[in-house]
Amino acid sequence: MCQRKKMTKNSLEIVVFAIIFVQTFTHCENRIITGSSPLDNLIIRPLFHSFRNMTFRLVGQTGLRNTGRYLQQPLEEFPCDTTFGRSEKPPTRDIDIIAAMGDSLTAATGATSTSFMDLFMENRGLAWCIGGQWDWHNSTTLPNILRAFNPKLFGYSIGDSYPFHRASQFNVAEIGAVSADLPYMARTLIRRIKSDRRVNFKKHWKMLTISMGGNDICSFVCTWDDPESLPGKHRVSLLRTLRYIRDNMP
Numbered sequence: 182m183c184q185r186k187k188m189t190k191n192s193l194e195i196v197v198f199a200i201i202f203v204q205t206f207t208h209c210e211n212r213i214i215t216g217s218s219p220l221d222n223l224i225i226r227p228l229f230h231s232f233r234n235m236t237f238r239l240v241g242q243t244g245l246r247n248t249g250r251y252l253q254q255p256l257e258e259f260p261c262d263t264t265f266g267r268s269e270k271p272p273t274r275d276i277d278i279i280a281a282m283g284d285s286l287t288a289a290t291g292a293t294s295t296s297f298m299d300l301f302m303e304n305r306g307l308a309w310c311i312g313g314q315w316d317w318h319n320s321t322t323l324p325n326i327l328r329a330f331n332p333k334l335f336g337y338s339i340g341d342s343y344p345f346h347r348a349s350q351f352n353v354a355e356i357g358a359v360s361a362d363l364p365y366m367a368r369t370l371i372r373r374i375k376s377d378r379r380v381n382f383k384k385h386w387k388m389l390t391i392s393m394g395g396n397d398i399c400s401f402v403c404t405w406d407d408p409e410s411l412p413g414k415h416r417v418s419l420l421r422t423l424r425y426i427r428d429n430m431p
Contacts, residue, residue: 233343236301242341243293244304244314251293256318259329275331277385279324280351280374281311282366282422283392287354288344303356305338310390311352313337323390335379336387351377359396360415363422371430383431391422 246252281287289308291300306314310323313334317325324337335350342348344355353370355362374380374387397415402408 230345233345237341237343240298240302243295243299243302244289244306244341246293249293249295251295253320256321259317260321274386276327276334276388277331278336278351278374278380278387279311279327279334279390280336280370280387281308281354281390281392282363282370283310283354283390284358284396285354285356286395287311287352287390287392288356290356302341303343305342305349305352305354306340308338308352308354310392311336311338311354313339327388336374357396358393359401360393360418363391363393363418364425367422367425367429371426374430387430389426391419393419 285291285303287308287310289304289306289312291302292304292307294300294302304312306312307320308322312320312322313324313328314320314322315325317329322337324334328334338349338352340348344353351370351374353366353373355366358366370389375382394415397411401411405411
């Protein structure tokens with residue numbers, strides 16, 4: 182019985198690794214810029230979500246661990262000097278919404294991993310730019326710092342989750358994502374923000390972090406015939422994304 186469970190777990194590891202490998206290394210130049218792919222349909226998407234949910238349950242929420250060398254040592258005092266850099270007049274509004282786009286770094290993939298299987302969990306609540314798990318004493322992330330000034334801040338990921346889980350909130354990062362995915366991510370993010378009942382779309386101040394490019398360098402440099410064109414393509418994708426955000430989100 183134990184041997185059968187071990188074989189099943191090993192088989193799952195191989196399947197999941199194969200999916201991640203294919204997702205990372207089969208990008209083409211125009212991938213997802215139009216907003217969809219042959220696999221993005223009403224039949225395949227629920228199946229893919231079901232598979233990822235099965236992986237989520239199998240691995241378990243590793244971000245809830247409270248022991249381990251990877252954990253931040255609790256802080257008693259705020260680690261930065263706050264005696265300088267303040268404006269003469271207090272701001273009339275705080276940042277109300279925080280959001281993020283990116284790849285596995287923004288998804289905090291395997292942030293608390295201690296084994297190979299743990300790498301399939303996305304500890305988004307601990308992501309440096311969008312994680313809001315615990316507080317700055319135990320997890321000094323950007324949202325936890327901002328929450329010290331505005332407790333009503335929202336949009337941050339509140340725990341382990343995949344991008345289609347509610348706990349992800351306004352974190353639309355995807356593992357294996359590249360620069361060409363940014364325009365589609367921007368559309369997805371703005372649609373998600375607009376549909377949230379907590380949001381006053383025109384009046385709420387929003388902070389968006391974009392961190393992308395690592396997968397472009399790590400994969401395309403080795404697979405493209407003209408890797409020298411990579412910076413130019415990255416620039417085009419980023420400009421399209423920023424212009425779309427400028428035109429569609431106040």
